[in-house]
Amino acid sequence: GESVGLHLPTLSVQEGDNSIINCAYSNSASDYFIWYKQESGKGPQFIIDIRSNMDKRQGQRVTVLLNKTVKHLSLQIAATQPGDSAVYFCAEIPNTGFQKLVFGTGTRLLVSP
Amino acid sequence: DTEVTQTPKHLVMGMTNKKSLKCEQHMGHRAMYWYKQKAKKPPELMFVYSYEKLSINESVPSRFSPECPNSSLLNLHLHALQPEDSALYLCASSQVSPSDSSYNEQFFGPGTRLTVL
Numbered sequence: 001g002e003s004v005g006l007h008l009p010t011l012s013v014q015e016g017d018n019s020i021i022n023c024a025y026s027n028s029a030s031d032y033f034i035w036y037k038q039e040s041g042k043g044p045q046f047i048i049d050i051r052s053n054m055d056k057r058q059g060q061r062v063t064v065l066l067n068k069t070v071k072h073l074s075l076q077i078a079a080t081q082p083g084d085s086a087v088y089f090c091a092e093i094p095n096t097g098f099q100k101l102v103f104g105t106g107t108r109l110l111v112s113p
Numbered sequence: 114d115t116e117v118t119q120t121p122k123h124l125v126m127g128m129t130n131k132k133s134l135k136c137e138q139h140m141g142h143r144a145m146y147w148y149k150q151k152a153k154k155p156p157e158l159m160f161v162y163s164y165e166k167l168s169i170n171e172s173v174p175s176r177f178s179p180e181c182p183n184s185s186l187l188n189l190h191l192h193a194l195q196p197e198d199s200a201l202y203l204c205a206s207s208q209v210s211p212s213d214s215s216y217n218e219q220f221f222g223p224g225t226r227l228t229v230l
Contacts, residue, residue: 032216043117043203043221044156089155098216099144099169099207103155 012110019077021107023090028071032093034101035064035075039086047075047088077109085111115140117222119204125228128194134225136187136204144168145187146219147179148203156203162187163209194229201226 013019025033031052036044050057050064050073057064063076073090090104117138126132136145144163148156161169162181176198178190187204205219 034218041223043205043223045221046218049216049218091155093216097169098210098214099146099161099163100158101156101219103157106153106155 009106010108010110012112013080015080015082015111015113017080019075019080019084019109019111021075021077021088021090021109023073023075023104025071025073025090025092025104027092027094027102028068029095030092031095031098033064033066033073034091034093035062035073036089036091036103037084037086038089038106044089080109080111082111082113085109115220117204117206117220119202119222119225121225122223123226123228125230126191126194127230128196130194131190131192133191134189134202134204134227136189136206136222137185138206138220138222139185140206140220141184141208142206142220143184143209144207144217145181146205146207147177147187147189148205148221150201150203150224152200160189191227194227196229199227199229 034049035047038044048059048064050066055066061078065074087106087108089106091101120135146161147159150156159173160179165181176193180188201224203224204222207217207219
């Protein structure tokens, strides 16, 4: 079946460090992969997405890398700030329909000042 | 207006109660979604409405009954719930591509935290 998972449940970093959050997925036919940030008491917030025909995409302070060979997705956050503390979910759009979003298990990022 | 709003923020109900969760967006989105999120777990899709019609039901028990009265509103009617239904219920909305041919970003509301006693 389809599954999207994460290697690390919690990542602790110091303010100013670069953070890398990893995700493994199993459905090689998925079209899109997305990273969401969920702060306490809030709904998930879109960060960045990448289409399956790309291997890298950059946003403001964030970069997503896609390695289809090993079915691995990562989110890099540059100069991590305390406001980046949240749970980060990777998610995929399976090839069964563009409205079905399948979330991974999540990684909690803790940023110390 | 780029927000999805949900009411109430918190809801406590007994197993014999009937209650409703409400969701509203004014972004002109024609797809709306209900997700269920248990503590420390990822959101799980429950229902999708496209153009006010139910397009996806992820085998959700009938004690959850969705309704989309117009393009801006989405309701989730609850009846005879079980304690294990306690969770954060998230609403989301997105644009719809012709023939559902491409992905559109989903915008999430803050959720309703439901406790079933």
